[in-house]
Amino acid sequence: MxxxxxxxxxxxxxxxxxxxxxxxxxxxxxxxxxxxxxxxxxxxxxxxxxxxxxxxNKDGLLTAVALHASERNMDALNQLVEAKISPRKKMEIHLTGLMQLYWHHPYINVLCQYILRHSEEKYKEAIDKKIMQPFIQLQNTIIRQGIEAGEFRNVDPEMTFYIMRGACDSLIDASQQMSNASRIRGMSQAARLEYTHEVVNMLLHGISSHPLV
Structure with a gap:
């Protein structure tokens, strides 16, 4: 039995x-x-x-897709917050992981926004409570750690969140544009890694209390 x-x-x-x-x-x-x-x-x-x-229903399936795509990234972010490394290094790892999430699941932001705007309340609540709020809170914790350690200037966590998300969206847009222009699917791995490296460096430079020259 x-x-x-x-x-x-x-x-x-x-x-x-x-x-x-x-x-x-x-x-x-x-x-x-x-x-x-x-x-x-x-x-x-x-x-x-x-x-x-x-x-x-279909929106229930789409919600499950979003939760599944984000699960590993959220688990890693939880562990990262508690890691015994500098806040600057935490943010570098976090941003790189976020770029990888968007690369492997380029639909993630559009999908979450669709559910939050158009789905039943129970699906909205699942996305908000299991992805959006934990992500923002954990990222804000790293930023606060950096401010307290003197590594980050006193930045607005909400504005930082939108800037980071916009950079990830731009990665997907650029990949799709290159795909349409060259008739191949997306950026090469080398181009993706270079883009990720540059974005991470720029964002870290922007929030650092003592930017590296």
């Missing part, structure tokens, strides 16, 4: 994950979050009726 229940639970988890990964792959390929249930079902090889069973 217990073995059967565990097998059934694992099967449900596998099905959920297959829907999530299929939806993510489609949004990346189409450069859009506007994917249909039929497209998702075809990509996953599963019946679209199972989406309602596992997620409630």
């Amino acid at each position: 217990l073995a059967d229940a565990a097998t059934s639970q694992n099967a449900r988890g596998d099905t959920r994950l297959k829907f999530i990964e299929s939806t993510s792959a489609l949004m990346m390929e189409m450069n859009s979050i506007d994917v249909t249930l039929l497209q998702i079902a075809a990509r996953s090889g599963l019946n679209s009726a199972l989406i309602k069973y596992h997620f409630g």
Whole structure:
């Protein structure tokens, strides 16, 4: 009985994950979050009726996609805040990780904003409580640590958040423009790493109390 229940639970988890990964792959390929249930079902090889069973509706699935994409980054950010390294180094690691999140899941910001603006309250609450608020609070903690250590000037954490998010959005825009112009998908890895390095350096220089020359 217990073995059967565990097998059934694992099967449900596998099905959920297959829907999530299929939806993510489609949004990346189409450069859009506007994917249909039929497209998702075809990509996953599963019946679209199972989406309602596992997620409630399409917005439930989209919320699960956003949470899954952000999960590893949020776990790493929690650990980073407590790490015994300088706030400047924490911010460097955080910004690099944020760029990587956007690179691997370029739909993440648009998807979260869609859910926050158009979905049912329970999905809005999930995105706000599990992604937006923890992210802002943890990033603000690193900034406060830097200010207290004399490494950062007294910057506005909210403005810093929007600037950082804008830099990540620009990475995705540039990648898509290069893809359209050259008929290849996105930036090369070398160009992405160079962009990430430059953005991280500029942002750190901007918030530093003693900018490096």
